[in-house]
Amino acid sequence: MVKLETHLGETNISQEYFANLVGHAASECFGVSGMAVTDATQGLRSIITKKEAPDQGVRVRILNGRLVVDLHIVVTYGVNISAIVKSIVNKVRYTVEEATGMEVARVNVYVDSMKTE
Template sequence: MVTPKGTTSIDSGVVAKIAGLSAREVSGVYNMGVGTARALGAVRGMVGGDKSTATQGVSVEVGERQAAVDLDLVVEYGVAIPDLAASVRRNVITGVERMTGLEVTEVNIKVDDVHLPEQDREGGGRTDQAEAGPRVQ
């Protein structure tokens, strides 16, 4: 953004943080990032309170006037994914455009996992298929 009094540039990390926080505000988003990134983020959080979790699961491409956002989401079980995606997309576009003045050209959403309520209980609520043997061969 160029004005008669100077230029303003916005780092891609700023856009990623805004997009990540905007996505997490939507009810039904349990977490963000693919499994490995979530596990590493949890370990970092236990060790030193890592602040990169705001951008976990977010990648952006930022130009002079426009931005494109890619999100990896984990959704709560029972949430209608198309409705959730529309809400996340709307919230991210509003947040990024309002705070940065950049036009958001697209918000691509990939749902990587579904969080089950049993996963919060002790033991994870998982039944071990290995004991029963494989269901298909």
């Protein structure tokens, strides 16, 4: 649970909401083939449901009152990885700050594999 305190009161936002928001924003970027599985629960869930969950490959945490986002992605073979990563960082930062009003300190993008399509 992420708590946002302002002069108007306190707002609680679930980790699942952040993970879904970030996962959706990242997967919409050009060159992203999908999100990588980062832990056993995500892997088991994807095996059981036979589809990719929106929060797969996403970890959101708070550091000194600001958000830190870790993304594990699968990219399409032959695309410029540097350009994809810059695009993802900008889109995720903008989407999260617009939707929640919370400041994003860092977006860490890890390219776990490549996929040919």
